[in-house]
Amino acid sequence: MNNAQVDDYDRKILSLLQADGRLTNNDLSERVNLSSSQCSRRRQRLEEEGLIKGYRALLDRERLGFPLVNVITVTLATHNPDNARRFADLVARLPEVQEAYALTGEMDYILKVVTPDLKSLSEFVSAVLLPHESVQHVKTAIVLQTLKETGALPL
Template identity: 40%
Template sequence: MALDKIDRQILALLQDDGRMTNVDLAERVGLTAPPCLRRVRSLEQAGVIRGYHAVCDPALLGFPITVFAMVSLRSQAEHDLALFERHVAGIPEVRECHMLNGEIDFILKIAAPDLETFQRILTTHLTAAPNVASVKSSLTIRTAKMAPGVPIDDAA
């Protein structure tokens, strides 16, 4: 899908504020509401916009602990990678799972209410999982930046 300058402006604005009304969005990009809504729907149907969500404060919801776990597998065969991905998809505290290139096969972002819970996740769900060779973890001390999405240049 070819994106023009207005599409990119729409994406940048919605990425910053997904609750913006269509009227406000249209005004900001210089369109009337109906064509703006058609563009947004087109971006949604094309899969460029995959969804909308609220950014919640983990600590206020009882999850002050964020840990990044680096997982190495014994086998990187596609079947084994998919098996591991399905396994971690079933662990609610695992919020992100990314396959990497290099020594580490996956990095996981884990939200936990306390260190005991994280340790339980580590020992019962991660290190005990089939094909896992090792897990190294790092506890987050502070988050200096957390920007969702990607930087969008509005130049067409």
């Protein structure tokens, strides 16, 4: 499928942009010892080939009104493709769900959900998740401390 080659220069560029997506081509060139035009071309290629999927601004969650991070595990009522699809559709429509994964093991899904307070968390669970036809069981844990949140790949 993909035969894009990633050499050490590419890898270094990816690593740098992963950490700071607004580095200029000149910044990159100083750090990888290529010209800025070569860095521009490589970055473009990495974007076009999809190795760089996009750029995101990282926002201050707490100051924007979301002090609470919650890890919610969900068990489905039944494990058929319809239910799975219904749940996936549900999750896609909920902006407070930042991440959602289907897992091996005892929990079917795990969600990372941000809320302004406990009240809205409670509401989210009891008014949105639990009443949904695909959901059987929900377990909620609140994040006490964030040790790491970079989401960075270990290139």
